[in-house]
Amino acid sequence: MDWQQAWDQLGQRGYRKTQQRMIVVKEVFAGGCLQGAEEILSRCREKDGGISMPTVYRTLDMLVDAGLVRRVNLGLGRTWFEPGGPDDDHHHHLVCEQCGKREKIALCPLGIVENEAKRSGFKVRELHFEAVGLCRSCAAKERKK
Amino acid sequence: MDWQQAWDQLGQRGYRKTQQRMIVVKEVFAGGCLQGAEEILSRCREKDGGISMPTVYRTLDMLVDAGLVRRVNLGLGRTWFEPGGPDDDHHHHLVCEQCGKREKIALCPLGIVENEAKRSGFKVRELHFEAVGLCRSCAAKERKK
DNA sequence: TTGTAAATGAAAATCATTTACAAGTAGGTG
DNA sequence: CACCTACTTGTAAATGATTTTCATTTACAA
Ligand SMILES: [Zn+2]
Ligand SMILES: [Zn+2]
Ligand SMILES: [Zn+2]
Ligand SMILES: [Zn+2]
Numbered sequence: 180m181d182w183q184q185a186w187d188q189l190g191q192r193g194y195r196k197t198q199q200r201m202i203v204v205k206e207v208f209a210g211g212c213l214q215g216a217e218e219i220l221s222r223c224r225e226k227d228g229g230i231s232m233p234t235v236y237r238t239l240d241m242l243v244d245a246g247l248v249r250r251v252n253l254g255l256g257r258t259w260f261e262p263g264g265p266d267d268d269h270h271h272h273l274v275c276e277q278c279g280k281r282e283k284i285a286l287c288p289l290g291i292v293e294n295e296a297k298r299s300g301f302k303v304r305e306l307h308f309e310a311v312g313l314c315r316s317c318a319a320k321e322r323k324k
Numbered sequence: 325m326d327w328q329q330a331w332d333q334l335g336q337r338g339y340r341k342t343q344q345r346m347i348v349v350k351e352v353f354a355g356g357c358l359q360g361a362e363e364i365l366s367r368c369r370e371k372d373g374g375i376s377m378p379t380v381y382r383t384l385d386m387l388v389d390a391g392l393v394r395r396v397n398l399g400l401g402r403t404w405f406e407p408g409g410p411d412d413d414h415h416h417h418l419v420c421e422q423c424g425k426r427e428k429i430a431l432c433p434l435g436i437v438e439n440e441a442k443r444s445g446f447k448v449r450e451l452h453f454e455a456v457g458l459c460r461s462c463a464a465k466e467r468k469k
Numbered sequence: 470t471t472g473t474a475a476a477t478g479a480a481a482a483t484c485a486t487t488t489a490c491a492a493g494t495a496g497g498t499g
Numbered sequence: 500c501a502c503c504t505a506c507t508t509g510t511a512a513a514t515g516a517t518t519t520t521c522a523t524t525t526a527c528a529a
Contacts, residue, residue: 195495230508282444286440310452313446
């Protein structure tokens, strides 16, 4: 999915098509995995100039509601965003807490968890599955200390 | 492990044995899965009276550092604590976002993740693996709306 | 008992995120 | 096109969990 398809989807949901929203949508879809709100804001400002943090968050909220962007929580005190719906292309991460280096985890336990949850009548809405650690080079530096 | 063993461990690590710390350690070990800092504070106050939030957080930090308590992140904007080290008795959760009902998940993907991480030289320090959703009764209420 | 480094609590600071609200705008209607 | 009105915006302030600051108190080794 490219930004224009996402943009159309928002229109179909009745959201007004404003300049600011378009910029945010473009930037989020131009970026990759795990983008921070602050980072999205500054990228939008490089292109446009006038855009505010509340608008970034509001637009991200609607993108998440529309199932076009995923919200990812790494337990590091802030939220990350990435293009893609909850089903489509969904994946998990391995992140270096020192340098931020990141890679995707191939495995996804969602199916197993849903099965286990179903037994007690639980309906899973969000699966947090993220690993934080040290990449090879940061682990090496750590050892030298 | 009971609170007195944990208490001894802290002593062996060179921490001073203060009244306040003892109360926090007792309460955390008296509680079960997923205790919030606010809840721990108020339970401590019922027993003692004079204890402050910073002290609760500071004591929890040292318990986590000492590997006696786990910090759990459910992606709900706050942190939960539970007695037990990272290896010993470690488990994951299924939590109802409406009523807070919780249960343990039998499955733990840590081994698989570590294996996958090892291939790229990553060392896993924290594995966040938590499912948030709706329990049977809250899902039923939700449907009526 | 004393000295001193560590620990405490009150209050203030952080920091990501959200809200309030006055001013601006998209998009439909006539 | 002109107008209306509900929806959006940005600024500034609020939030809420957690952390820091700092003056005061305390544990504990000598
Ligand atoms: Zn990703
Ligand atoms: Zn690294
Ligand atoms: Zn638990
Ligand atoms: Zn429930």
